[in-house]
Amino acid sequence: MSRISRSLLIKKYIKPFLFRLAGKPGWLSPIYALPGGIVPAPNKQVSLQHKIIGMPSSQLPLPSQLILPLKQHQGDDAVPVVRPGQYVYKRQLIAAAHGNGSVNLHAPTSGFITAIDFQLAAVNIRPQPGRPWHQSIDPRQTAIVIKTDGNDLTDPELPLSPLEVTPWQQRHIDELRQAVFEAGICGLGGAGFPTAIKLSASAIKTLIINGAECEPYITADEALMREYADEIVEGSRIIQTIVGAQDCVIGIEEDKHEAIKAIQSAIAGLESANHPLGGLPVVKLVLVPAIYPSGGEKQLIRIITGIQPMSGQRPSDVGVLCHSVATARAIFKAITDAEPLISRVTTLTGSALRNPVNVEALIGTPLSHLLQFAGFDPSALERLLVGGPLMGYVVDDFETPLLKTSNCLLAASQQDIQSVKASSVPHRDCIRCDFCAPVCPVKLQPQTLYFASRHQRHDSAVQNGILDCIECGACAAVCPSQIPLVAYYRDEKALIHEEADCGESSRWQALFEKHQQRQADNVVAVQQRKLEKLQDKLVSIAEGENPGKEAAVESGSPVTHKSAEQIKSEIEAAVARTRARKAELLSKADINKDGSQ
């Protein structure tokens, strides 16, 4: 514990201060210390030995089928615009954004649509009780399945996008924003928030491009920055132009030396080139301490600008916008090549893989295909995680597809899991050691939240700020009892959201009860009216009138042949029947009322 604290102190305060004094490049602007945080073993070098391998290539062929869930983002499902059996070209729109916060979905390669139905998909994630590290696979996800034909054909009749003809600097901002929307881009950092919505924010002062990939094992962004630094910097300028931000800052963790060099040279190249937008301030590089979780959106904003978005606030509310480097590159490709988001760079790593590597895989590739490529050794596997060891979700079904938000595939062995203490053995009791509170980057009290979550005390959990928890797992990593704290928080958050959802159903229930009551009242009222009518007739008979006359004229019934006494007794019998019926109904209604109360 003390060693972690000392290294944290040095990384957070002493090193940035000394480097700034010495005038090292990248350290010139002041940075602010992140509360809490841990320094886990990075384990990043293994997957950075090779360059990013593209798909399809001779090394990494196309999978036989692609599974594309309609919801890979926050917001409503996209709506399919293709039919089963139809042939689709690469880049063709297969599901259109529909509703609130929805994004488009495109065919990553050419082939036939074989099905649009319910598929297993690693979204709508929620841990199950008793298996806190597992995600429950929700079969509700509708997905489009494409059987690839191996030709990887683009529609030959597709007209060139106007953005391909004219450089983006000469296009209107709305046109650029529309192009980003059409390309179906959502945040590639993990949360999957639709990028077009973020780009429509106004009054943005600072744009932060997030290259602080802080979670152990994940190197997708780092590899991207090494190889595509120019595209990232250009993409940052595009975003900056769209939102009209004064400053554009690329934040990178200090230990990614090669990535820093690449970004620096890209920025220098941009400055030296006689750029059409020479008037705009240039992109700036800021180094941040390599502390987990400095790559969280609000965490990075705090480190770079010193601004802390309050609980419930979005960064855009405080004039800051944060995009990951992968999103910046996707925007670059969408604007300059009119290429929709059909592939992403993802890290294949973990001790159960013989050849850990970064690949640029098509969205929808089954995980088994990627695992096989990286030399998967099933005997060493303890757990397959999508995401890193601290924030990732366990996947049981290897046919689960790669999503737009999947930045890492960690085939973890027992040893990998041990390194971050996310053990699957039953955890021990909380001893209230209070190791967790100082590492929390949001300044929450993890053990208070743990007890509130465990006993489902929703009020207490909300009061103690569980909805602000970023689920970074720093508290679980330092817990000496190895409590999977984040799993408890996720479960509790899901329950709180469920409670909130109940509002609609209780209103419907009330409406239904009113409806039933009204129907019952209606029946009673009809009987009441009949009874009154009959009684009126009875009175008129008693007064000596011939009741059957009018009726007989109208209907031609043989009422006139009956004597007055006969009619009278019939009516009395009818009155008695109706009375009995009414009494029965009333008593029934009373019983219903009692039952509902």
Add this chain to the structure above:
Amino acid sequence: MINILGAVLLTVALLLGFLWCMVRLHGGIAGRSTLAGPAVERINKVLPQTQCGQCGYAGCLPYAQAIAAGENINRCPPGGSQTIRRLAKLLDLPEMPLDVSHGWHLPKRVAVIREPECIGCTKCIQACPVDAIVGAPKLMHTVITADCTGCDLCVDPCPVDCIDMLPLAVQGLSTIRVVNT
């Protein structure tokens, strides 16, 4: 005299206590089949209250009563796996997949009346379990979108087929396109 009275009272008290314990114990052991009103209410609260009857019962409350009497918990398509999970948690039963013979779980939709085609027959008004359709005989009807549970019950009675079930239209960044299928 007082001793005898005390002994009698004690015996009666013990007997009553024993009986009370038996009743409690019986209720506890017998489990779901003897769950009384409050249990039904709690089960009912978990159900989505769409009153659609897809489970084969006349509404959510009858299905809740049936569950309390031992019916399977996977017959509610509008609730989907979320409701099954919550029911399983509430009743301490294993989770099971949705029985799709009663219908698939679909995203929430609402009824929309194509108003020029409506002949004002009031049949849909009578079918609506939550009184979410307003109208009068021979006058146009319309749906109160905020109250519609998406139960589908108004679609069949309509003699001119002028009711569509559509996804909830929402504000924000929305581009509604015509789906050419």
